[in-house]
Amino acid sequence: MDKRVFRYVRLAGAVSKESFAEDLGRMLADFAGGSLGVRQARDGFAAVLRLAREGRPQIIGSAEDGVIVISVRDLAELLEVAREPTLGETLVSAGFKPYRSRINVEERRNNERLKRRE
Template structure:
C-alpha cells in the first residue's frame, strides 16, 4: 500500500467524514491515476483488479460526486488500513517520528543549584495567623 494513503488518514484523524473522503479520493487519484468510469472499469476489470492487488488502489465513479465513488483495493491493503487506524502511537514512537536521539555520551550529573535563604513573610502583609 502506498504510504501516502496512511499518512493522509493519520493527518486527518479529527476531520469530518466528508473531509476524510475528499482527502482520500484526492490522494488515491494521485496514486492510481484519474478515476475510471463504471463502463471502463467493467471493460477492464482484470486490469483494475491487477492494479489493486499490486497495491495501487483504483477509483471508479464521478469525481464531482464523492458519495457515488467506489475504491477498489486488495483485502491485504484493507487489513493494513484497518490496523493503521486502530494503532495508537506510543510516546516512544512519537519521539522516533520527530527524530529524537537520546544522549549517547556518559552520565550527566546535575548539581543542586544555588542555595537560597528560606522565604519569610515581611511585616503584616499576609495577615496574622494567630
C-alpha cells in the first residue's frame, strides 16, 4: 500500500473524525485510480479482489461515502501504524518534562567557518 496512506493514518489524531474520513476516502480513491460503481464492481469482482490483494485498495461508491475493499495484510499494516506512539507520546510516557526557563546560548568566540564532517 502507498506510504502516503500510512503517513496520513499516523497523523490522524490531529484532525477531526469527519475530516479524516473524507480525506482518507479521497486519498484512497486517488491511489486506486478512482472509485467504481456498484455495477462495475459486481461485473469485475475478480479484478477488484486481485487489485486489493496486490495492495491497491478499491473504492466502491463515492470517495466520501464509499466502501473500501482492502486486503487483510494491508489492514493489519494500517492498524499497526495507527497504534504506534508518536514522539510526543513516547517522551511523555518516559517522564520527559520540558525545560521552562530561558536557555542562554553564548556567541561563538572565533570566526572560523563551520566545516562539514565527511
